[in-house]
Amino acid sequence: MSLPPPDLVPGEAAALAARTSARAADEGLAQIVYARVDSPVGQLVAVSTPRGLARIAYELENGGLDSILDDVALKLSPSIIEAPARLDDVRRELEEYFEGRRQNFDLALDWSLTTGFRRRVLQQCARIPFGATSTYKEMAIAAGSPRAFRAAGGALGSNPIPIVVPCHRVLATGGGLGGYTGGLDRKRKLLSIEAPTLFA
Amino acid sequence: MPTAHLPPFQRFLDTHRDDVLRFLIASVGRHDADDAFQETFLSALRAYPRLTSNSNLRGWVLTIAHRKAIDVHRARRRNPLPVAEVRERVDGSASATADGAGDHWERVRALPPRQREVLTLRYGADLTHGEIASALGCSEEAARRAAADGLKTLREELRDVPATP
Numbered sequence: 001m002s003l004p005p006p007d008l009v010p011g012e013a014a015a016l017a018a019r020t021s022a023r024a025a026d027e028g029l030a031q032i033v034y035a036r037v038d039s040p041v042g043q044l045v046a047v048s049t050p051r052g053l054a055r056i057a058y059e060l061e062n063g064g065l066d067s068i069l070d071d072v073a074l075k076l077s078p079s080i081i082e083a084p085a086r087l088d089d090v091r092r093e094l095e096e097y098f099e100g101r102r103q104n105f106d107l108a109l110d111w112s113l114t115t116g117f118r119r120r121v122l123q124q125c126a127r128i129p130f131g132a133t134s135t136y137k138e139m140a141i142a143a144g145s146p147r148a149f150r151a152a153g154g155a156l157g158s159n160p161i162p163i164v165v166p167c168h169r170v171l172a173t174g175g176g177l178g179g180y181t182g183g184l185d186r187k188r189k190l191l192s193i194e195a196p197t198l199f200a
Numbered sequence: 201m202p203t204a205h206l207p208p209f210q211r212f213l214d215t216h217r218d219d220v221l222r223f224l225i226a227s228v229g230r231h232d233a234d235d236a237f238q239e240t241f242l243s244a245l246r247a248y249p250r251l252t253s254n255s256n257l258r259g260w261v262l263t264i265a266h267r268k269a270i271d272v273h274r275a276r277r278r279n280p281l282p283v284a285e286v287r288e289r290v291d292g293s294a295s296a297t298a299d300g301a302g303d304h305w306e307r308v309r310a311l312p313p314r315q316r317e318v319l320t321l322r323y324g325a326d327l328t329h330g331e332i333a334s335a336l337g338c339s340e341e342a343a344r345r346a347a348a349d350g351l352k353t354l355r356e357e358l359r360d361v362p363a364t365p
Contacts, residue, residue: 003304003323003354006225013217020238021210029245030209069208078206079249081213 018082025083032076033083034069037091040098041163041186046090047072047080052108053090055160058182075113094163100193103130105164113160117143121155128169131194135173149173157181163190206254213241216258219325220265226305226324227269227316236272240265262325263335266317273313307354315350318343 024030036059037044045068047055054076057068069080084091089107096102109126111119124142128134140152156167162181168190172178180187206212220240224233243264251260308319314336321332329347333340 003308003319005222005324005326006230006305008218008221008225013221014214016221016234016237017213017217017241020213020241023238024242024245027242029242031249034210066211069211073208074205077249078208079245080208080210081245082210 021081021083022085024081025086029079030081030083031079032072033081033086034072035082035084035087035091036065037087037094039094041182041189044094044163045069046087046094048087048090049076049110049112051110051112053161053164054110054113056162056164058162058186061182072113097163098193103194107164109161109164114155114158117145117148117151118155118158120144121152122159122161122165122167125156125159125167125170126165128166130166133169133171133191133195135171136178137173139170153179166190169194206248206251206257209245209248212244212248212257212261216261217241219258220261223262223265223320223325224269226308227266227320228272229305229309232272236265236268239268239271243268256331259327259331259335262321262327262331265325266321266335269320270313270317273316304354307357308350311350311353314346315353318346319350322347 025033032047032049032054034045034047037046041058042061043059045055045057045059045062045065046053047057047069055068055072059065059068062068073080093102093105093107097105111123114122120143121139124139125134135149136153136156137146137149139156140146140149143152143155145151156170157179159165159167159181162168168180168187170178177184177187207215217237221233221237224236224240228236240261244261247264305320305324308316310316311319317336318332321327321335322329327335329340329343332343336343
């Protein structure tokens with residue numbers, strides 16, 4: 001005799017899973033929450049821990065959602081759930097920034113995806129004000145290793161929290177654009193938001 | 201430190217949600233399946249960072265779902281349903297519609313606990329007898345025997361049911 005398994009109504013398991021994720025977030029059961037965020041520079045993935053925003057990824061350029069989250073799972077914890085409501089602040093501040101209504105982010109940051117020299121460089125970079133730019137060389141000096149400007153470039157290229165930690169404000173010493181984790185078009189776009197007369 | 205490279209929990213949830221829900225509808229009915237589903241994955245999330253193996257996540261989460269199903273059945277024995285509700289549930293056509301799963305899982309749920317557990321894990325969750333044995337903490341042989349006994353009872357019940365006009 002055969003006992004066929006129960007049929008599911010299409011979408012019911014997905015809806016139930018979403019309710020479960022929301023409840024897990026409300027009850028503080030997941031160490032890490034993420035959300036996909038639309039932006040004028042493409043689809044972003046934002047990842048937060050109890051300490052703050054730990055990662056902003058350009059979904060396409062950084063290998064897609066699965067690869068972005070696999071990396072976070074490996075480096076921090078696999079207790080990762082999708083919880084858009086928990087990233088409302090991040091979404092709102094990014095929206096304001098892209099609409100030209102915000103110059104500084106008031107978000108707590110979790111630096112745990114970067115360490116050592118790289119973290120020092122990125123923390124210096126976070127102090128470059130809106131509308132200003134710096135150079136890889138100045139970043140190396142500020143991080144205490146004046147000769148390590150190539151390594152400073154590597155550190156900025158590995159920035160786990162682009163846009164909010166403004167590595168796009170760091171240019172090559174000769175005045176060229178340098179590189180960017182999300183591609184040079186995005187770097188140009190971000191700079192044009194901040195200093196329209198210089199980078200339009 | 202966990203030694204297993206586990207997928208992000210959200211992907212684990214999305215991968216196994218259909219199987220877990222199917223199993224729970226089979227074992228506790230559609231009405232209680234929603235709560236049991238949430239309890240299953242919340243328990244799984246609590247235990248997730250300490251998991252040391254990623255070799256059979258499906259078997260692992262279905263074992264948790266199985267324990268939640270047992271909780272539901274125990275709670276029902278402690279707080280039996282009012283008579284009116286029982287009549288409604290026993291009525292074949294009404295329950296078939298309400299549970300969307302047909303009459304046979306209703307009958308499975310009325311079997312003795314061990315037979316019910318083995319049949320829901322085997323046919324509702326598609327676990328092997330080996331996986332069922334480890335979920336139930338019994339031998340594979342005992343799991344096979346309970347499945348055979350359960351199927352035999354169901355066959356006898358179905359023979360006694362008059363054909364619907």
